[in-house]
Amino acid sequence: MGDGERRTITPQLHLLPPDVSDFTGREEEIRCIENQAPGTVTLITGKPGVGKTSLAVHVAYKTAETYTEGNLYADLRGADEKPASPEEVMARFIHALGIPEDEIPTDPHARLDKYKSVTANRSLIVVLDNAADESQVRPLCPPGGSAHVLVTSRSRLRGLEGAARIDLETFPSETAKDFLQRVIGQSAKDSTPEAIRAVVDACGSLPLALRIAANRLTSTPGMKVLDLAAELSDQRNILGSLEAGDLAVRAAFNLSYRRLGKRTKNAFKRLSLAPGEDFGPGVCSALIDCSELEARRTLEKLSEANLIESSSTYGRFRFHDLLKVYSREKNLKDSEAKRAASIHRMLEWFRNSALRVNFAFIGKFGELEAPTKYYADIETVDSAITWARAELLSATAAISLSLEHEGPSNAEILAMPLCAICEFLGEWQVVEEVVSLGLKATDVTESYDVELSLLNARVNLARHRREFFYGHEVAEMAYERAVESGKDFSISIASNLLGCLKMECGDLEGAKPLIEQGIEISKRLGVKNQLGQGLYNLGTVHRALGNSREAINCFKQDLQVCMELGDELGTAETLNTIALVLVEFGEFEEAEQFHRRSLDRFERIGNLDKVSMVLNDLGIALRWQGRDDEALELHLRDIELSRTLGDISGAALAQSNAAEVLHALGRSEEAERLYLEAVSVFTHLGDAERLARTTMSQVPLLFSVGKVEEAAKYADAAIRYLLDHGEVRDAAAAHQMIAEQYLKVDMNDRALFHATEAIRIGKSFSAPYFRAISYASAVRANLAMGNSDEAEKFFTELRSVNLISGNAVGELLEELDREREGGTG
The missing domain is CATH 1.10.8 (Helicase, Ruva Protein; domain 3)
Structure with a gap:
């Protein structure tokens, strides 16, 4: 168009509908649109009713001073059966720009050329409301880079090139x-x-x-x-x-729904049946009876139409509450038989998938032949973890759905593997719900095997919560039920479980035969995973009894079983426990490597409770090596992780450990603050055991500021508690700690008393390296008091410990030899 032609045009450029007088919010979106340069196409998408048109019109009014040649507006009727054609809209816009109707070309190509010529390089704001697809929008975008085009659509219009996209959400x-x-x-x-x-x-x-x-x-x-x-x-x-x-x-x-294809409509209706907060292609495939690939494409179409929205997990979706109600309305218009068939297929998918995931966690791939085609493709531990993380809450909700629509037998089949999945992931907050729903089913079916499995999970939950005596009651009930059933496999599980709880409650002698019974049955039946658990528990008993060599032998056998089975959780747990025993032998560098191998596995699995546990243990191993800065970093990380998990007691334990390191680093004020916070938490929770241990961690700090008698009072109270509750090893360690502190302040008679008490009560329970430290303290105290004959007796005992221990005791012996020869004791 030449200059002469443009001058003859009399623009009629106010086509916008009225602005919304009570427009509220959307400040960030408005800022984003206003900051776009001329020549931009801004696409505003979102679910029906989210306010796309209101935003576009409101911004068009706000930017009127920027786009001085006016505004154009058209409703493209994208949700109608027959949307507006680009040619129809062009004619309106050309006429609005001052071209008489009889001069508007009827030929589509000529009309497009005319539209381009009259809009090129004009400072316009163009609102294209309710677009159906990209082909409607492209011809209506003025050329030349001077106009700003605002497009609204219920669809995402992924093919619209170069558009600035705003996905409008519901109001905060x-x-x-x-x-x-x-x-x-x-x-x-x-x-x-x-x-x-x-x-x-x-x-x-x-x-x-x-x-x-x-x-x-x-x-x-x-x-x-x-x-x-x-x-x-x-x-x-x-x-x-x-x-x-x-x-x-x-x-x-309705406007959005009626534009969907048949399969997509069917999926929209059925997805309201899905339990839980979100859903993925697996559930969708079962609901509409298609492949996961087809289901994924269908979900993308529903997302494109903004009838579902992405959840926080990539590839999964959820409904807005009102759209879910609308979906249910549509679903209820179908026959009851169709709805029941969809629910049955979906519940089959959950059951079969959960069983396959559970098998994968213990290294058994392809051993479960699914009776139907409805199951997730689980071929690796990683794929099992991914499924479990995404579907656990939905699968738990599916137990109730199964009870309602199928009956207790199928419900308990789903509950059983979900318990194991919860434990594997460390999702303890979900365990209680799964167990309760499962036991509701077994009350009807009287299935001993399933009930035993669920009781097992309840006991493990009690152990996690440190409710050992309650756990012992449940374990005894489970053992009685197993014996009643007369099934060796059930007895092996229950005896191992009860043995664990006896051990947790301090009855080591009562625990050992029960665990050995479970091991014997597991060997006879060839049940490797149960054998591994038994070996691990027997190793724990030996460790508590001070039989470190026997303990590490059991743990290494268990590690071999776990690795043969591909049991990642069991492998990670046992690696960490072996590391703890290596610390007791003074093999700190080797222990560190085992801790790190364990930590890597738990982090990959995503079991954050266990990650927290290993961070604590690894920090202690580093402290023994004198690497306090690295240890502090781990304990501080553990504090944050425990808080994220809602584990108040775990966070306080990490604070107590961090306080010890801070004191060693000379940062006493920070140490005292963390210590007092930890004491407050354990006092509030009534966790006397951890309070006693935390009190002992404060002893060095009190000694360092001269509060010796206060430290002694706290230590005596903690030691009494530990002895009263069968924590003999920890009581011996507490005596040794205070002995070292008395040596530092030359209170050698008290140091000798506590060192000999550590030796006396810990002789059958303490690990070799820690016994050696106690003997060394006794030697030093006697030398300081001039009791050379007594010192020699303890030195001889120390040599005998060196014969059964690792390098660290040998190094301690050499150090003490030098002190004796130099007269520095």
Whole structure:
């Protein structure tokens, strides 16, 4: 178009609908659009009713001064059966730009050329509302880089090249509340915050739903916010309640739904049957009876249509609350037989998949022949972990669904592997729910094997919570049930379990024969995974009894079994325990390597409870090597991780460990602060055992500031508690710690007393390296007091320990030899 032609045009460039007078929020999105340079196409997408058009029109008004030649607006009717054609819209825009109708070309190509010529390089804001697809939008974008095009669409229009994208979400909670209060005015003042919140929550913070709710409140005489909140609490009729005049949430959803293809409509209806907060292609494939690949494509189409939204996990989706209600409405219009078949296929998928995951965790791939085609493809431990992380909560909710629709037999089949999956991942907060639902099923079926498995999980949960005596009661009940059943396999599991709890409660002699019974049966039956558990528990008993060599032999046998089975969790656990025994032998560098191998596995599995455990243990191993800075870093990391997990006691334990290191580094004020916080937590929780251990960790700090008698009082109380509760090894270690502190302040008679007490009570229980330290303290105390004959007796005992221990005791012996020869004792 030449200059002469442009001058003859009289623009009629105000086609925008009215702005929304009570527009609320969207500050970030407005800023983003306003910052776009001329020539940009900005695409605003989102679910029905989220406020795409309101935002586009509002921004168009706000930027009017920037785009000085006016604005164009067209509703492209993308949700209609027959959307507006680009040629139709071009004709309107060309005419609005001052071209008489009889001069607008009828030929599509000529019309496009004309449109380009009259819009090129014009400073325009163009709003293309409710676009169906990319082909509608592309021809309507003015050339030349001077116009800003705002496109709204219910679809994501992924093929629209170079567009700046804004995916509009529902209002944040506070914005939704402000919007509702602004629109209803006086009614808000007469209501309570709780009633306002109830309406906002019922509307799911969806702007259209909030607008309708507000209109009903302002147009219905006598209706209070509390009345509407009560009405909206009925999920069955909520969509019917969200209608006001020609505004209706259901109608907005209908516009998007009717454009879907047959399979996609079917998926949309069925997905409301999925349990849990989100869903993936696996559940979808079972619900609509197709492959996972086809289900994935179907979910993408629903996401493209903004009828479902991405969840926090990549590849998974969820419903907005109101869209889920709409989905249920559509689903209920199908026959009961179709709904039942979909539910049955989905529950089969959960059962078969959970069993395959459980088998994968113990290294058994391909050994489970699924009776149907409905199961997840689990070929590696990593794929099993991925499935478990994504589906655990949904699968747990599916137990209730199974009880309702299929009966207890299928429900208990799902509950059993889910218990093992929870333990593998460290998801202890889920275990209780799974066990309760599973036992509800076994109450009807009287299935001893399943009940035993569930009781096993409940005992392990009690152990995790440190509720050892309650766990012992449950373990005894499980053992009685197993003996009643007469099944060797059940007896082996229950005897091993009861042995564990006896050990936890301090009855080591009672634990040993039960665990050995389980091992003997497992060997006879050839059940390797159960054998490995028995060997691990027997090693733990030997370790508690001070039989370190026997303990490490059992642990190494268990490690071999775990690695042969491909049992990643068992391997990681045993690697860490072997490291702990190596520390007791004074083999700190080798222990560190075992700890790190364990930590790598737990981090890959994603079992954060166990990661926390190993961080603590590895930190202690580093401290023994004098690497305090590295140890502190691990303990501080453990504090944060424990807090993230909601493990208050674990965080306090990590604080106590960090306090010890900080004291060693000379940072006493920081150490005292962490120590006092830990003591406060353990006192509040009533965790006397950890409180006693934390009290002992404070002893060096008190000695360093001259509070010797206060330290002695705390130490005596802690030692009494540990002895009263059968914690003999820890009591011996406490005596040794305070002996070392007395040596530092030349209170050698007290040092000798505590060193000999450590030797006396720990002789049968303490590990070789720690016995050696006690003998060394006794030697030093005697030398300091001039008791050379007594010192020689203890030195001889130290030599005997060196014969059965590792390099660290030999180094200690050499150090003490030098002290004796140099007269430094």
